[in-house]
Amino acid sequence: MMTSGSQSIDTEELTGRTFPYQFDRSLVEDVDLGEATPGQDLNWLEDIELMTEDGVNAVFDRYTNAFLKIYFEIPEGRENEFARKVLIKHLREGNSYGIWLKHQHAKFPQAELGSWRDGSATVGANWSPPRPADPT
Amino acid sequence: MEQVTHAGPGPSAAGAARTGRYDIRGLAEPDATAPETAVITGQSAELDAADLTTRQINLELRRLLAAGVTDVTLLNPRARHSIAVGLLLRCRIRISGSLGYFACGLIDGPEIHITGRVGWSAAENMMSGVVVVDKNAGSLTGAAMRGGDLVVRGHVGARTGIDQKGGTIIVGGNAGSMTGFMLQRGRQIICGDVGAGLGDSMYDGAIYVGGAIASLGVDCVEAEFTAADEELIDRKFRIYQLDRPASFRKFTCGRKLWNYDNLEPSERKLVL
Numbered sequence: 408m409m410t411s412g413s414q415s416i417d418t419e420e421l422t423g424r425t426f427p428y429q430f431d432r433s434l435v436e437d438v439d440l441g442e443a444t445p446g447q448d449l450n451w452l453e454d455i456e457l458m459t460e461d462g463v464n465a466v467f468d469r470y471t472n473a474f475l476k477i478y479f480e481i482p483e484g485r486e487n488e489f490a491r492k493v494l495i496k497h498l499r500e501g502n503s504y505g506i507w508l509k510h511q512h513a514k515f516p517q518a519e520l521g522s523w524r525d526g527s528a529t530v531g532a533n534w535s536p537p538r539p540a541d542p543t
Numbered sequence: 544m545e546q547v548t549h550a551g552p553g554p555s556a557a558g559a560a561r562t563g564r565y566d567i568r569g570l571a572e573p574d575a576t577a578p579e580t581a582v583i584t585g586q587s588a589e590l591d592a593a594d595l596t597t598r599q600i601n602l603e604l605r606r607l608l609a610a611g612v613t614d615v616t617l618l619n620p621r622a623r624h625s626i627a628v629g630l631l632l633r634c635r636i637r638i639s640g641s642l643g644y645f646a647c648g649l650i651d652g653p654e655i656h657i658t659g660r661v662g663w664s665a666a667e668n669m670m671s672g673v674v675v676v677d678k679n680a681g682s683l684t685g686a687a688m689r690g691g692d693l694v695v696r697g698h699v700g701a702r703t704g705i706d707q708k709g710g711t712i713i714v715g716g717n718a719g720s721m722t723g724f725m726l727q728r729g730r731q732i733i734c735g736d737v738g739a740g741l742g743d744s745m746y747d748g749a750i751y752v753g754g755a756i757a758s759l760g761v762d763c764v765e766a767e768f769t770a771a772d773e774e775l776i777d778r779k780f781r782i783y784q785l786d787r788p789a790s791f792r793k794f795t796c797g798r799k800l801w802n803y804d805n806l807e808p809s810e811r812k813l814v815l
Contacts, residue, residue, distance in 0.1 A: 450692060451670065
């Protein structure tokens with residue numbers, strides 16, 4: 408996944424794995440996008456569109472600043488819908504790499520999975536400053 | 544919670560003077576605790592902020608949301624700065640009165656209604672959610688916003704949506720100079736007039752203006768108003784029950800400043 412001399416920050420490279428909903432459309436079919444977002448329309452998901460990364464369909468995960476590739480076939484005319492459903496599934500399952508980092512770097516108590524899923528664990532309650540490197 | 548404090552001089556010296564220590568995370572009142580003064584009824588709560596400090600108000604809001612409260616009414620905010628910031632849960636907050644600067648910043652999920660005015664940088668860096676301000680807002684409204692709807696029923700100051708990367712900003716009145724400066728994604732709908740330099744150095748996104756335009760900024764050009772634009776504006780105005788001007792003009796990036804081909808892939812992601 409290296410691209411033209413620069414290091415990729417693709418989700419699969421960051422997490423070291425893939426996720427079933429990248430391959431199986433049926434796993435995201437029932438995601439209710441309206442229910443997943445605040446307000447009376449799609450709200451922030453309105454900006455989420457199907458894109459490509461390394462020539463593969465992908466959705467941009469802004470919480471990780473990386474693309475999540477989508478390998479299943481997407482019906483024509485429903486490209487953005489499935490990009491949004493995969494992203495919401497990814498966030499609700501707690502698989503966004505940027506969210507993983509909360510365990511180490513969150514400085515204030517907060518819901519691990521933010522506004523996407525009720526009742527998630529609290530992270531950031533026991534943050535301590537990093538220790539300076541030993542000069543020796 | 545583990546104490547995260549250090550002795551000696553530091554950036555929060557003022558806080559240290561009050562409390563004898565400072566917090567490495569930058570907390571102005573590291574020893575503050577939630578006052579537990581809100582009146583809770585089921586999943587709703589009412590919080591009188593009259594005698595509370597900024598940090599106490601925010602701690603109490605967090606305590607309420609963590610306890611499962613989903614609707615909060617905040618009374619007597621007295622235009623304090625940095626209220627309702629960093630809230631990362633779905634909830635509804637009604638703020639009866641005005642707020643100072645950096646109101647509702649860094650939020651992801653809340654739906655907030657402010658009945659008064661707000662200072663500069665309201666809803667900066669909002670990821671998702673809805674913020675509705677019934678009166679005027681200061682400069683830098685919606686700065687660096689990533690998503691969600693920000694509605695100001697009155698006028699706004701300069702540089703509305705500077706560095707905006709997503710979401711929709713709707714202004715019922717006029718907007719100041721450099722509106723949409725460095726806009727990268729998202730939309731702005733300005734019902735009234737706009738000042739000089741509209742859309743200066745914008746990279747992407749769209750700005751709709753219903754009134755007069757003092758001047759366009761660098762690389763901002765008028766674009767065709769499409770059926771999709773019509774649907775967006777109709778929908779947003781219906782949701783927020785706004786009076787719609789008779790017509791809008793649409794402005795986008797002229798792409799003279801585009802250098803995407805020269806960007807490294809990792810740099811390209813920074814503007815998504």
